[in-house]
């Protein structure tokens with residue numbers, strides 16, 4: 001029973017369910033749409049993405065003119081749940097759709113909206129986010145990649161790093177310094193650039209799981225037209241903060257993935273017999289699993305309440321930082337609990353990867369420490385040191 | 386289901402916050418503690434204020450209108466308890482309503498409900514649950530026996546840590562009518578008047594200055610009409626009562642935790658060392674931010690749990706466990722850190738923070754500590 005959804009959302013659920021039953025093929029089912037995608041799978045996923053886009057099921061919260069359904073938060077949750085339930089992969093372009101597109105809608109010109117949004121939706125164009133640099137991570141505003149005005153163009157020199165999907169990307173939302181003499185937040189601009197522009201060199205980076213998830217991007221005298229500017233010149237920091245806050249939209253759903261992992265772990269524990277008894281009867285394993293299970297449900301409760309707040313028209317507050325911190329702690333806890341249940345099997349395959357992969361959750365998209373700074377200063381109003 | 390308060394609930398919350406500030410400010414606990422011979426202290430609560438709470442309709446929150454209640458549900462009771470938690474307000478609201486009225490609502494006959502619910506709703510009658518035997522919550526272990534003699538029950542045994550037991554008018558007593566001491570089967574609930582011959586009540590003042598009672602039953606005879614629900618089959622009902630009690634307790638804990646946390650944050654902003662407010666030290670900022678995250682989770686959980694009770698869903702026991710476990714962890718963290726961050730001041734009686742840690746230690750034990758609920762959660766989830 002699920003009593004928190006209004007009847008319209010339930011009607012939408014039935015519609016989604018029916019469409020998925022008809023259209024989700026075995027070939028597509030269960031494919032991973034993130035990280036290191038095999039070329040064959042990528043083709044299949046692009047086809048699937050296109051189908052979803054035609055049905056307006058990629059970014060349903062978008063206005064109808066851009067290919068969305070202007071759907072509310074409840075419908076978004078319903079769609080995510082239904083896709084998740086049957087193992088339907090999401091669209092290919094998570095960063096583009098969730099983070100970058102809303103900024104284009106807010107700050108973009110009519111031409112930019114026309115040119116970029118539709119192909120992003122259909123999966124034709126993959127986008128990456130070029131923010132971090134070797135010397136500018138948590139202190140993003142100290143970024144150094146330069147763009148110098150030259151006639152009708154900008155000429156870009158510098159380096160970006162940790163760019164998720166960078167090596168698949170067709171386009172990039174790039175932060176550059178356009179005024180080196182201004183205070184550091186005031187000299188940054190945001191550009192939308194074609195990754196095939198001469199002078200761009202992309203080198204995939206391998207994570208410790210062996211996956212090529214992100215890349216570094218080098219810029220040498222890269223010339224892009226001035227029309228690449230997103231938002232006003234030297235106000236790129238404002239655009240960047242908007243992009244980062246858009247990550248929020250996805251945050252309320254983070255519990256889906258982690259709760260699926262916990263359920264899987266409990267099934268594993270039930271099926272493993274040690275000293276003649278299922279592992280779930282070992283008191284230590286049992287209470288660790290119960291604690292993990294509860295934490296997963298807590299994550300859901302936090303998500304639900306922030307969704308209810310959003311549905312009520314409350315502006316998103318610091319809950320994005322809070323939900324993010326909580327989520328990473330649960331991911332870490334589940335990963336370590338997997339070792340208690342699976343022993344050496346938690347050193348291989350899926351669970352082994354998961355243990356390594358989840359270490360990235362407290363770094364990507366703002367580290368836990370940086371998020372705590374945000375909560376301490378902006379929410380609790382504690383003074384700066 | 387609404388996970389944010391509606392206007393009516395928000396009004397209720399605001400008026401409760403004001404009321405407790407005015408009538409049961411945190412100094413009430415000090416007064417009760419420091420004047421042990423006063424009438425209030427002997428009672429462990431303020432009768433006149435309880436009467437006012439009755440007039441405000443708070444004991445009536447969860448009671449349906451047909452029994453003289455307001456039909457505000459558990460969300461209504463929860464916001465009042467949360468407000469009371471902020472001032473550590475001593476009152477029998479939790480015992481009489483979350484436990485007592487719940488018992489009647491869940492298991493009472495029409496006659497019993499008609500007789501008692503209006504009196505609970507007005508605050509005239511104080512109810513409580515006499516369940517625990519020994520130092521730890523263990524609802525299976527019931528050794529207090531009720532023998533059937535003709536059409537009567539004759540009760541013998543002893544109950545411990547009965548909250549507000551010494552001021553209650555009526556007890557909902559968990560007794561064994563059949564089976565071994567430890568079996569689920571064979572438990573029953575009986576309504577017993579505290580003035581009944583053979584009932585002796587010993588009050589024990591706890592570390593939080595609130596009251597728990599040890600209650601002995603020596604051949605206490607009650608008629609068949611005292612039976613609440615089915616004979617021998619009370620275990621499931623007892624669990625449901627305790628779930629509601631834990632959810633109510635979690636709401637109270639949430640209020641206390643927020644107050645203790647806010648006082649601590651205020652101190653971080655004003656206390657200076659090394660020429661700057663101590664709140665500018667990142668070591669303290671990060672711990673404060675972490676506490677805030679736990680409190681936010683607590684708010685979501687308590688709200689979801691209160692809603693679950695009103696919706697009557699299957700998930701009430703899960704929500705009760707999660708809310709209780711999380712609030713135990715969070716109350717421990719916030720009360721410990723509260724003291725630590727106040728430095729030497731933190732361990733004095735001058736500050737309120739010490740009062741919070743005392744209440745924390747009691748409520749964390751009441752109706753099952755977190756270890757109990759973690760184990761129970763595993764069982765509920767089928768492993």
Ligand SMILES: Cc1cc2nc3c(=O)[nH]c(=O)nc-3n(C[C@H](O)[C@H](O)[C@H](O)COP(=O)(O)OP(=O)(O)OC[C@H]3O[C@@H](n4cnc5c(N)ncnc54)[C@H](O)[C@@H]3O)c2cc1C
Pocket residue numbers: 128129130131132133134136137138139161162163164165214360363364365366367368369370373
């Ligand atoms: C999987 C993954 C995907 C990513 N994808 C992208 C992407 O698509 N695009 C992009 O631009 N970037 C991306 N990033 C980069 C990410 O945003 C940065 O790694 C992150 O912001 C931290 O920066 P850093 O790595 O330079 O670490 P640093 O900033 O050097 O931090 C090192 C340590 O110091 C701590 N620290 C730093 N400052 C403070 C402070 N003020 N107070 C307390 N502690 C502090 C940090 O918490 C951390 O523990 C990705 C990262 C990962 C891991």
